[in-house]
Amino acid sequence: xxxxxxxxxxxxxxxxxxxxxxxxxxxxxxxxxxxxxxxxxxxxxxxxxxxxxxxxxxxxxxxxxxxxxxxxxxxxxxxxxxxxxxxxxxxxxxxxxxxxxxxxxxxxxxxxxxxxxxxxxxxxxxxxxxxxxxxxxxxxxxxxxxxxxxxxxxxxxxxxxxxxxxxxxxxxxxxxxxxxxxxxxxxxxxxxxxxxxxxxxxxxxxxxxxxxxxxxxxxxxxxxxxxxxxxxxxxxxxxxxxxxxxxxxxxxxxxxxxxxxxxxxxxxxxxxxxxxxxxxxxxxxxxxxxxxxxxxxxxxxxxxxxxxxxxxxxxxxxxxxxxxxxxxxxxxxxxxxxxxxxxxxxxxxxxxxxxxxxxxxxxxxxxxxxxxxxxxxxxxxxxxxxxxxxxxxxxxxxxxxxxxxxxxxxxxxxxx
Amino acid sequence: xxxxxxxxxxxxxxxxxxxxxxxxxxxxxxxxxxxxxxxxxxxxxxxxxxxxxxxxxxxxxxxxxxxxxxxxxxxxxxxxxxxxxxxxxxxxxxxxxxxxxxxxxxxxxxxxxxxxxxxxxxxxxxxxxxxxxxxxxxxxxxxxxxxxxxxxxxxxxxxxxxxxxxxxxxxxxxxxxxxxxxxxxxxxxxxxxxxxxxxxxxxxxxxxxxxxxxxxxxxxxxxxxxxxxxxxxxxxxxxxxxxxxxxxxxxxxxxxxxxxxxxxxxxxxxxxxxxxxxxxxxxxxxxxxxxxxxxxxxxxxxxxxxxxxxxxxxxxxxxxxxxxxxxxxxxxxxxxxxxxxxxxxxxxxxxxxxxxxxxxxxxxxxxxxxxxxxxxxxxxxxxxxxxxxxxxxxxxxxxxxxxxxxxxxxxxxxxx
Numbered sequence: 001x002x003x004x005x006x007x008x009x010x011x012x013x014x015x016x017x018x019x020x021x022x023x024x025x026x027x028x029x030x031x032x033x034x035x036x037x038x039x040x041x042x043x044x045x046x047x048x049x050x051x052x053x054x055x056x057x058x059x060x061x062x063x064x065x066x067x068x069x070x071x072x073x074x075x076x077x078x079x080x081x082x083x084x085x086x087x088x089x090x091x092x093x094x095x096x097x098x099x100x101x102x103x104x105x106x107x108x109x110x111x112x113x114x115x116x117x118x119x120x121x122x123x124x125x126x127x128x129x130x131x132x133x134x135x136x137x138x139x140x141x142x143x144x145x146x147x148x149x150x151x152x153x154x155x156x157x158x159x160x161x162x163x164x165x166x167x168x169x170x171x172x173x174x175x176x177x178x179x180x181x182x183x184x185x186x187x188x189x190x191x192x193x194x195x196x197x198x199x200x201x202x203x204x205x206x207x208x209x210x211x212x213x214x215x216x217x218x219x220x221x222x223x224x225x226x227x228x229x230x231x232x233x234x235x236x237x238x239x240x241x242x243x244x245x246x247x248x249x250x251x252x253x254x255x256x257x258x259x260x261x262x263x264x265x266x267x268x269x270x271x272x273x274x275x276x277x278x279x280x281x282x283x284x285x286x287x288x289x290x291x292x293x294x295x296x297x298x299x300x301x302x303x304x305x306x307x308x309x310x311x312x313x314x315x316x317x318x319x320x321x322x323x324x325x326x327x328x329x330x331x332x333x334x335x336x337x338x339x340x341x342x343x344x345x346x347x348x349x350x351x352x353x354x355x356x357x358x359x360x361x362x363x364x365x366x367x368x369x370x371x372x373x374x375x376x377x378x379x380x381x382x383x384x385x386x387x388x389x390x391x392x393x394x395x396x397x398x399x400x401x402x403x404x405x406x407x408x409x410x411x412x413x414x415x416x
Numbered sequence: 417x418x419x420x421x422x423x424x425x426x427x428x429x430x431x432x433x434x435x436x437x438x439x440x441x442x443x444x445x446x447x448x449x450x451x452x453x454x455x456x457x458x459x460x461x462x463x464x465x466x467x468x469x470x471x472x473x474x475x476x477x478x479x480x481x482x483x484x485x486x487x488x489x490x491x492x493x494x495x496x497x498x499x500x501x502x503x504x505x506x507x508x509x510x511x512x513x514x515x516x517x518x519x520x521x522x523x524x525x526x527x528x529x530x531x532x533x534x535x536x537x538x539x540x541x542x543x544x545x546x547x548x549x550x551x552x553x554x555x556x557x558x559x560x561x562x563x564x565x566x567x568x569x570x571x572x573x574x575x576x577x578x579x580x581x582x583x584x585x586x587x588x589x590x591x592x593x594x595x596x597x598x599x600x601x602x603x604x605x606x607x608x609x610x611x612x613x614x615x616x617x618x619x620x621x622x623x624x625x626x627x628x629x630x631x632x633x634x635x636x637x638x639x640x641x642x643x644x645x646x647x648x649x650x651x652x653x654x655x656x657x658x659x660x661x662x663x664x665x666x667x668x669x670x671x672x673x674x675x676x677x678x679x680x681x682x683x684x685x686x687x688x689x690x691x692x693x694x695x696x697x698x699x700x701x702x703x704x705x706x707x708x709x710x711x712x713x714x715x716x717x718x719x720x721x722x723x724x725x726x727x728x729x730x731x732x733x734x735x736x737x738x739x740x741x742x743x744x745x746x747x748x749x750x751x752x753x754x755x756x757x758x759x760x761x762x763x764x765x766x767x768x769x770x771x772x773x774x775x776x777x778x779x780x781x782x783x784x785x786x787x788x789x790x791x792x793x794x795x796x797x798x799x800x801x802x803x804x805x806x807x808x809x810x811x812x813x814x815x816x817x818x819x820x821x822x823x824x825x826x827x828x829x830x831x832x
Contacts (some may be wrong), residue, residue: 056484105519139679263678286522
């Protein structure tokens with residue numbers, strides 16, 4: 001028995017007395033039995049996670065996750081929050097004051113962006129060329145906003161011309177676009193997009209969950225108004241804490257809201273105060289995931305020590321090596337145009353005569369390597385290989401290619 | 417430099433070429449400088465956390481938090497999710513199928529409950545005798561629901577008579593009440609409440625963030641329709657993963673919704689499918705905080721191994737010892753009636769001639785012990801002492817009482 005102390009009989013008597021009084025202690029006793037499965041030890045096998053995320057975490061980040069907890073308003077935790085803000089400003093290349101981490105996963109950051117910026121009378125234009133645009137459109141519709149989707153087939157990206165036509169036709173107050181479309185493997189070019197949006201009185205919201213740290217993004221220089229990412233991709237921290245930043249333009253739109261956002265947990269006004277972004281004394285809002293922000297802090301520190309440009313180059317180098325190796329195996333890359341291939345997540349067509357599930361299962365069972373099948377519009381069509389952050393090494397590329405060669409030999413001509 | 421590999425010059429050339437093409441690589445380069453504060457090592461001093469949460473985590477839970485990550489759809493992670501469901505069913509004493517952990521802190525679980533159960537035409541009755549009722553009322557109003565508050569002074573609780581009058585007058589579809597009012601130190605009696613609510617066609621929603629594991633609560637036997645808690649209180653896991661459960665009655669109300677909840681992240685229909693509560697194949701919804709759920713699993717296992725009744729008795733025993741010790745120091749307990757004192761968080765009046773901030777600062781600086789001041793309606797009036805989960809030991813009571821005696825000697829007659 002853990003933590004249990006022998007209790008004096010007087011306590012049991014006290015509890016019975018309180019029970020009789022019918023006040024604090026229920027008259028009844030537990031009937032739902034002990035869950036037997038919980039009495040087994042926790043088993044966490046080691047795997048090489050080369051899917052589209054999460055990626056493996058480094059020993060340094062793991063150590064941070066195993067630290068003892070502190071109080072959420074202790075000076076050391078507030079310092080960690082300040083460090084995180086500075087780290088995000090560097091990683092995003094922004095000087096936005098309203099920069100912080102959402103206490104949730106990437107989806108939660110997406111929701112935080114939309115819930116604070118959209119009201120019922122807003123129109124949002126969504127670039128949908130994979131699952132993330134669909135997701136943003138879904139959330140915006142739940143919030144009562146008017147949503148128009150610009151559609152492109154999976155594997156393609158939006159040109160400035162596409163966007164310009166959409167802006168002119170629908171006159172949205174916000175454009176949503178995905179920088180790293182991890183369901184298709186496309187890297188959306190961002191140059192000129194901010195300027196174009198601003199000319200049309202529209203905010204630019206960019207999802208960089210799968211790309212941040214792995215491909216160049218320069219929030220201020222590119223005129224991005226809202227940018228967010230996840231912790232479990234190229235930052236290689238556990239999921240659950242998601243960097244986000246808002247430009248002055250975005251902040252002003254939030255200040256002009258007529259209604260309060262339909263969430264307290266994600267209310268950016270409260271979060272800004274809690275994270276010390278407003279220049280006023282910090283106000284308790286919720287309890288941040290302490291272990292999670294220790295990990296995020298270390299992950300951002302690792303990126304800062306390496307340097308953004310080195311990180312971009314590293315991801316590009318391993319992606320290039322991977323793409324070459326895949327082609328050498330006779331496989332066909334899903335994204336034709338090299339310049340718009342996402343360096344962090346590579347998509348490759350499922351070769352004819354193979355069942356994708358058998359390939360991923362073989363890699364997992366025989367090599368303890370995870371890669372993924374498609375998602376949403378690419379389901380059944382592609383395999384997705386992620387080389388992100390701590391996992392973005394040439395050794396991992398070579399290990400994967402060897403394993404994949406093995407899989408292709410063993411899974412051929414399977415039943416479909 | 418961490419992880420950085422020497423990159424062939426050809427990569428740099430490739431990147432420059434892509435930059436010129438204006439496609440994937442921005443023409444500009446990073447200008448926001450390295451954040452110096454991130455280059456310092458992470459410092460996490462050891463503290464005894466005897467505030468109202470978070471509490472210290474046990475070595476076993478810390479080890480779980482430092483484990484390597486797995487994919488969010490790996491069988492081992494799905495097993496951990498199943499273990500957690502069983503652990504919550506035991507801790508809550510429920511057989512509800514719709515039982516899972518929200519990927520957020522306790523506030524997020526509160527929001528998940530309200531966002532799924534309330535629509536614009538709903539009326540909610542809120543028992544407000546501290547900050548948590550105020551918070552629930554705030555969220556419900558954001559969601560467009562009609563909110564009536566039953567008010568009681570801090571330190572008091574609601575009788576069945578109070579509730580009955582409120583139900584008869586306002587005819588709400590849901591009653592919100594806080595089991596462990598951590599801002600005031602009150603344990604709300606729950607006996608008869610479920611039956612009363614159901615007689616009035618009303619659902620009973622109970623916040624047990626500060627009480628679960630520390631005071632008896634029997635979800636099914638007490639007729640509670642929605643129950644949630646946090647991970648960082650008596651469960652002694654890091655914050656960021658919050659158990660929640662819904663009765664069949666609550667589930668049926670959600671099924672009758674005319675509008676979709678204004679959140680994708682917290683949509684219980686999607687979460688039920690992801691957590692395997694619906695009896696159908698699991699659907700990916702978001703990436704659960706992997707490290708967080710490893711920790712939560714271990715925390716629930718510790719509670720199961722100890723046994724619920726032992727845990728309740730242990731918390732009661734240390735609370736009794738603490739209350740006696742505080743009175744022996746000449747201090748006055750804030751909650752007069754012994755039977756409704758929350759065993760996990762004890763409130764004591766700030767003694768005359770003392771500044772509460774000096775006492776908490778003294779304990780922190782000289783003894784590395786955290787206790788807290790008041791919150792919301794008790795701000796400035798009380799000190800709050802939490803003895804929860806891993807920290808609920810007689811040794812900690814004695815250590816705190818010694819430190820407090822020291823503080824009372826040194827901080828007396830301070831300027832107010």
